[in-house]
Structure formats: C-alpha cells, structure tokens
Amino acid sequence: MASYWLLKSEPDEFSIADLEARKTEPWTGVRNYLARNHLRAMAQDDLFFFYHSSCPVPGIAGIGKIAQTAVPDPTQFDPESDYFDAKSSLELPRWSSVLTQFQAAAEPLIPLDLLRTQAEALDSFALLQRGNRLSVLPVTPKQWQHIYNLCNWRTAKLPVKRSKSREIGVQ
C-alpha cells in the first residue's frame, strides 16, 4: 500500500516544470532529521505533492512519484556544495535523498490560500499549521484524495504536434 507525501521546493531553485523537463531528479539537500526520516520511510512508487514555497504564490504545483528509495545524499560529502556536512562520513552517512519522478502538473496550481479554506476537510494537515517549516511531510489518503480533487492534473506536456496544414503551407 503506497504512502503519500508532500515535498517542498523553492521554484527559483527547482520547480515542477524543472522536474517535468528532467523527468527524474534526486531530491537532495534535506538537512532536518524528521524530514530525513520521512525520506527514509518512502517506498518505491509512493506519490507526493510537489509544493512551491517562498514564492509569490505558494502552493501545490504538481505530483511526483518516488522512483527509487533513499540512498545517501551525495551533496553531504561534497565540500563545494551548500549542503556539505563535515560531520557526516561515507561510513555513517547522516543525510538521505530519494529519486523523484514527474507525474503531473497542477492546472492551475493549488494556492496555499485555497488549501486554507479546506482546513476542516484536511483535518490537522501540518502544512496549514502556523510556524510549520518541515520540508517533507506525510499526507494521509484522505488528505491526498481531497487535495487531488481540487484541480486538474496534466500528466505530461503534449508532444509538439506538427500540423499537416502547416506542412503544406495552409494557414
């Protein structure tokens, strides 16, 4: 039985459009123990809401899936990385990352404002709680279903279609 999650990212850094373009992307840079433990609890094919934070309109921007379960986050070993952790070691890696895969884009994005109006149906969704800063959150099936029904989901960019009429120079 698959579990559901929510992952936050600043779209300036990495957005749902970036994930769609890249197809898959390692989710690195999580440096909070509770968030890390959530990453480690993820199973292959679990689904997550892709949340855009710290931007003009924060909200849920898409859906991804966990393509590969947790491995040591390589950025913790890289002195050049912002996420380098001198206290971590190859023998005892402190931080984990999962491989994420694009599933769908929210059309339109579900703003945090809208989610707040659904607070009752979403019970005590941690995302809506004051002062919440955790970047990896569990989502219950009920919360997932409710949020899922709030917008349409576009699963992939339509292939660029070459119109016949254009090829033969009509209109």
Added chain:
DNA sequence: GCCAACGTTGGC
C-alpha cells in the same frame, strides 16, 4: 524586509 516559529548549538 519583517517576524514568528522552531531546530540546533554550545556553555554551564
């Protein structure tokens, strides 16, 4: 840019 919330660090 402000500020509330909260995790982490480090002195004791």
Added chain:
DNA sequence: GCCAACGTTGGC
C-alpha cells in the same frame, strides 16, 4: 540536561 543565543524557514 537546561537554556540562551543563533540560524533558518517561509508566509506575508
């Protein structure tokens, strides 16, 4: 093990 100081997150 307490707690003050500090840093970070993220909405507004």
